[in-house]
Amino acid sequence: MDDMRATYMYAVGDVRVTDAPDPTIQQPTDAIVRTTRACVCGSDLHPYHSMPASEDGAAMGHEILGVVEEVGSEVRTVSPGDLVIAPFALSCGVCEFCRAGLQTSCVRGGFWGDPGFGTAGTQAEAARVPLADGSLVPVPGVGADADEALLNSLLTLTDVYGTGWHAAHMAKVGPGSTVTVIGDGAVGLLAVLSAKQLGAERIILMGRHQVRTDLGRDFGATDVVAERGEEGIAAVRELTDGGSQVVLEAVGHMPAYEQSVGIVRPGGVISRVGVPQYEEAPVGFGSLFGGNITLTGGPAPVRAYTEQLLPAVLDGTVDPGRVFDRTVGLEETAEAYRLMDDREALKVALRP
Amino acid sequence: MDDMRATYMYAVGDVRVTDAPDPTIQQPTDAIVRTTRACVCGSDLHPYHSMPASEDGAAMGHEILGVVEEVGSEVRTVSPGDLVIAPFALSCGVCEFCRAGLQTSCVRGGFWGDPGFGTAGTQAEAARVPLADGSLVPVPGVGADADEALLNSLLTLTDVYGTGWHAAHMAKVGPGSTVTVIGDGAVGLLAVLSAKQLGAERIILMGRHQVRTDLGRDFGATDVVAERGEEGIAAVRELTDGGSQVVLEAVGHMPAYEQSVGIVRPGGVISRVGVPQYEEAPVGFGSLFGGNITLTGGPAPVRAYTEQLLPAVLDGTVDPGRVFDRTVGLEETAEAYRLMDDREALKVALRP
Numbered sequence: 012m013d014d015m016r017a018t019y020m021y022a023v024g025d026v027r028v029t030d031a032p033d034p035t036i037q038q039p040t041d042a043i044v045r046t047t048r049a050c051v052c053g054s055d056l057h058p059y060h061s062m063p064a065s066e067d068g069a070a071m072g073h074e075i076l077g078v079v080e081e082v083g084s085e086v087r088t089v090s091p092g093d094l095v096i097a098p099f100a101l102s103c104g105v106c107e108f109c110r111a112g113l114q115t116s117c118v119r120g121g122f123w124g125d126p127g128f129g130t131a132g133t134q135a136e137a138a139r140v141p142l143a144d145g146s147l148v149p150v151p152g153v154g155a156d157a158d159e160a161l162l163n164s165l166l167t168l169t170d171v172y173g174t175g176w177h178a179a180h181m182a183k184v185g186p187g188s189t190v191t192v193i194g195d196g197a198v199g200l201l202a203v204l205s206a207k208q209l210g211a212e213r214i215i216l217m218g219r220h221q222v223r224t225d226l227g228r229d230f231g232a233t234d235v236v237a238e239r240g241e242e243g244i245a246a247v248r249e250l251t252d253g254g255s256q257v258v259l260e261a262v263g264h265m266p267a268y269e270q271s272v273g274i275v276r277p278g279g280v281i282s283r284v285g286v287p288q289y290e291e292a293p294v295g296f297g298s299l300f301g302g303n304i305t306l307t308g309g310p311a312p313v314r315a316y317t318e319q320l321l322p323a324v325l326d327g328t329v330d331p332g333r334v335f336d337r338t339v340g341l342e343e344t345a346e347a348y349r350l351m352d353d354r355e356a357l358k359v360a361l362r363p
Numbered sequence: 364m365d366d367m368r369a370t371y372m373y374a375v376g377d378v379r380v381t382d383a384p385d386p387t388i389q390q391p392t393d394a395i396v397r398t399t400r401a402c403v404c405g406s407d408l409h410p411y412h413s414m415p416a417s418e419d420g421a422a423m424g425h426e427i428l429g430v431v432e433e434v435g436s437e438v439r440t441v442s443p444g445d446l447v448i449a450p451f452a453l454s455c456g457v458c459e460f461c462r463a464g465l466q467t468s469c470v471r472g473g474f475w476g477d478p479g480f481g482t483a484g485t486q487a488e489a490a491r492v493p494l495a496d497g498s499l500v501p502v503p504g505v506g507a508d509a510d511e512a513l514l515n516s517l518l519t520l521t522d523v524y525g526t527g528w529h530a531a532h533m534a535k536v537g538p539g540s541t542v543t544v545i546g547d548g549a550v551g552l553l554a555v556l557s558a559k560q561l562g563a564e565r566i567i568l569m570g571r572h573q574v575r576t577d578l579g580r581d582f583g584a585t586d587v588v589a590e591r592g593e594e595g596i597a598a599v600r601e602l603t604d605g606g607s608q609v610v611l612e613a614v615g616h617m618p619a620y621e622q623s624v625g626i627v628r629p630g631g632v633i634s635r636v637g638v639p640q641y642e643e644a645p646v647g648f649g650s651l652f653g654g655n656i657t658l659t660g661g662p663a664p665v666r667a668y669t670e671q672l673l674p675a676v677l678d679g680t681v682d683p684g685r686v687f688d689r690t691v692g693l694e695e696t697a698e699a700y701r702l703m704d705d706r707e708a709l710k711v712a713l714r715p
Contacts, residue, residue: 303661
């Protein structure tokens, strides 16, 4: 069996690129995809801070833009040579949940690196993609040699752009909406872009890193609030005359939840796409109930949005790929984690 | 100043009807309403179990059907002699939130018995109703001498029917919906009726009191699940092949919340109208987030629904008043609390 290079995490802060077996077709619904671009996700930083030590390590990465190399006998919708987007949740495309646009709850699907599901990670030279017909979206007329900006924008469709879009979609952002986005990471910034595309009139971005919030302004933020906690809450309540109808929470830590509750307007919506790093939170009379606040969101079924978001990426109307401010070679993946963890980079693309 | 009889609570289980000053017009927007029917609410049982002892007591009651006796100089929409419904939240009718149908968040409004708001309770011979134009709904062509069944149905529009309706409305119940209602109290049963009116195809009622669940079947429940906890969850998941798209939670205790999380389908909605007797609850990946569950609901702006619900009550299409299985005189209010607390009565109407 041939070898490739792939990324594993072994403990807190311990990321290594090592030899791993080349992926092969195991099911007739599989495809093998050779990586054009992968990347490190903000959510990869959670295990980077907390993973128990493991001798075998965990295969990392759940975002991949690449070229189909081989397909199983039952694959119909993609062919060798196609440039494809693989969303972070793999899905069959035909079950009740896939048809409802909730591919993250697919009855046959699963997530990259989930041992029970049998996939490895995508921070590697190639990947086996189960359920290829449901999961993969070909990008017609574009090849792996497309320019860097376009490749980066296509890569956002695997996760961060679809996740920002999901936040806004679940909150029913529409023309005239007042929206506050908590978090100036890639997902928060693309939630700003999504809210803008959906017609929001006022978009307040809560974030403290000016390079990022400046990009947020380019994406459509009308106001930036750098304060956090009680001060940040007071600032947004002042700007919105009593609270924001929509809050998009793109962080996942408890202070961001508390901030959401503090700034949401009675009758408003908090839409979460930051993976919660807590299980319990205030939901009683004094937080959600009394003001008839709706709490929504979850892992984004980005596959549901790919076809809708692709045209504006291809014709250059939007450039979500600007969230990638660094590209490094695959061998430097550990450095990519460090750059993101130290906030020296917003989001790092990996080039095999 | 003349006296009337009114209900006060002084401590856990200590409810007394005593002399109290007759209400008088204090603001030009007030109305004085002479009670035709009041009642005890399920939510009144919360202080009945937990109220700290107080020498002055707390004025009780937030539901009243009565006849306008006198109005302030600025009141335009009701006149002396009108039979009126007063919802449990009093509201101005003109602010942003009232116009949006969220009268429970009215910027000028408040709740019965709230000392800061200056009202007493409605378990009394008469009540001062602030913000009469926004709060009161006249019932044209019906008088205080209408038959008992109609008076009871009109009385449900002050709270329990509108609250059940709110649960279904916030969950966007519509034609074909599968709905599970947790709780066989008056609000739960009227959530069943509301879901039926909104076109739900399948309505599962979770409750253990057969007299009540039988009424639930009359209101439209297609299935009854008597089990609670894990057993109840398993039964509903079995009936719904994996979970209920909509869960209407009409209890307010933590086990009902946990039951909601256990039975809701991925992508589904939990709509709460039972006043939460907890502040923190599970909302993380393993409860709400992972399945993209939406949590909604709150205190029902019943005033928003009165005009919509009234015609079917008046023409007899629906008979929500069947939730009243006892009527007692005002002097027996303490007994009314006991009957409801001991579950000897579902809901008790009070007749002055």
